[in-house]
Amino acid sequence: MADSDRERWDARHAAAVAAGAVAPAPPDALRGRTGLLPRGGRALDVACGRGTVAVWLAARGFDVDAVDVSPVALDAGRDLAAREGVTVRWLLHDLDTGLPEARPYDVVVCQRFRDPARYPELAARLAPGGLLVMSVLSEVGEGAGPFRAPAGELRAAFDGLDVLHHTERDGEASLVARAPVRTAAPSRGRR
Ligand SMILES: C[S@@+](CC[C@H](N)C(=O)[O-])C[C@H]1O[C@@H](n2cnc3c(N)ncnc32)[C@H](O)[C@@H]1O
Structure with a gap:
């Protein structure tokens, strides 16, 4: 990322901080369906912003890594x-x-950050049975835009996962999906 872009993000975050404190909150795509979360484990919040989701997950007992380019x-x-x-x-x-880092996570959240180049890595970071929670700006209901996902982008990108929830409307797409649970190959018994 160019320094000028990071400075823009810093300025946006600084303005939001000055506007008032925020509270921990679940990811939008999990509202009304937090029961889909595993009971605990490791969680990754990608482009975490000011940490509302990361802190919410930590308060629920997850061991959370939260990543962002903005020190502010x-x-x-x-x-x-x-x-x-x-x-x-x-x-x-x-x-x-x-x-x-290449560590497996039981939950990966990526909310309001869209970089299709990262989609394969997001799926690859899921532990067996891990939950992916995504939301991005969408062209559906809003029209084309440089940062918006075309219709069907999330479903196509994560077609190897078990999709539990998917919506595309009003300029936002969200997806909640689970990684397959790998089962041990059947052992070949001796005759
Ligand atoms: C719209 S905000 C969303 C923040 C948070 N996920 C939320 O839902 O409130 C997008 C975030 O992505 C971060 N970001 C943008 N480009 C990034 C990059 N190349 N690497 C890491 N973080 C980035 C910004 O600093 C910002 O915090």
């Missing part, structure tokens, strides 16, 4: 985590270079 956003996340008494691993990282 991560500082706001740290403040929120401290207020809520939870721990999150905050990772300053430019996603243009890929996801930061």
